[in-house]
Amino acid sequence: MSIRSLPEELAEKARVELNEDPKRVKDDLQHIKDWLAKQPHLRARTDDQWLVAFLRGCKFSLERTKEKLDLFYTVRNTSQELFRIKHTDPTFNEILEMGAYLILPKVSSPTSPRVAIIRPGSYDPEKYTISDVIAVNNILQKILCMDDDNMVVAGLHTILDLEGVTMGHFLQMTPMLMKKMVVLTQDAMPVRMKGTHYINAPKGFETIFNAIKNLLNEKNQTRLYVYNKNFEEIYKYIPKDILPTEYGGDGGSIKEIAEYWKKKVQEYRDFLDEDLQYGTDESKRPGKPRTAEDLYGLEGSFRQLQFD
Secondary structure (H helix, E strand, O other): OOOOOOOHHHHHHHHHHHOOOHHHHHHHHHHHHHHHHOOOOEEOOOOHHHHHHHHHHOOOOHHHHHHHHHHHHHHHHHOHHHOOOOOOOHHHHHHHHOOOEEEOOOOOOOOOOEEEEEOHHHOOOOOOOHHHHHHHHHHHHHHHHHHOHHHHHHOEEEEEEOOOOOHHHHHHOOHHHHHHHHHHHHHHOOOOEEEEEEEOOOOOHHHHHHHHHHHOOHHHHOOEEEEEOOOHHHHHOOOHHHOOHHHOOOOOOHHHHHHHHHHHHHHOHHHHHHHOOOEEOHHHOOOOOOOHHHHHOOHHHOOOOOOO
16 A cells, blocks of 8 residues: 555544544555446546545545545546646646646645635736636646645635736636536545635625535535635634745745746656546446536526626
8 A cells, every 4th residue: 555654643633534544544445446447437546645535535435435536537528628738738837837826835734724825817818717727726736636645634725816806807707617616626626625715806706706605515605705805814714924925924935836836747747647548438437428417507507697
């Protein structure tokens, strides 16, 4: 079994919060591998470190782990626009360098969640889309599932900084895209969402906020926080010192954080190359193939958002 040992405090958190029993992990992994081998439609990674991220994300429920793995690979087929950028594309580094999506290298304690910052106002909506930013995020999240025990065990806080967001950005957020984003982040990824914190919210934001909130499950609805311009309150959840220098913290500049991730992506280049082959072949799925309509509903069934 090739899994990193967790530091003592994080191992205790995994035991208490995720039902992790080190004596059982090997058997649980074998159970999942045996199940995957019998799924004719699924082409899935079987690295121990990868699969244990899904077990932890499902609190070691074997049935939920199977459902999440199946959904994770199905979403790649049904939401291809959220996966269209590859780690080798020039666009990938462009989005990384402008700091549209940042994963902070520091955590505030050995058992703290990881923190990410999304800055849609940093990209030109004439040139890039929110789907491009999510595609970059998806690549980094795959690395985190393999590399980052804090995120896998303790979860993820996301800061959504809406400084500089324009109507052009808002208009990219179609109801169908929001539904796909929620299915991906809430249901398919093995990540515990610990909170989404909105800062610098502009006029018109409530329309998007309410639409997304209505798509979330009850638990995640209670983990949405809006600070507008006064975000001192955010430090209750995310200590100031781990934030980038541009946010008054000691976590390095946005440029330095982007460079850190460019190096990390290079380290994981072979892993990411290999990962492109995985997904589902719906023609081989036992029973009925799963379509985008099954997962997200009909495109026409969503009312278009009205902005003032």
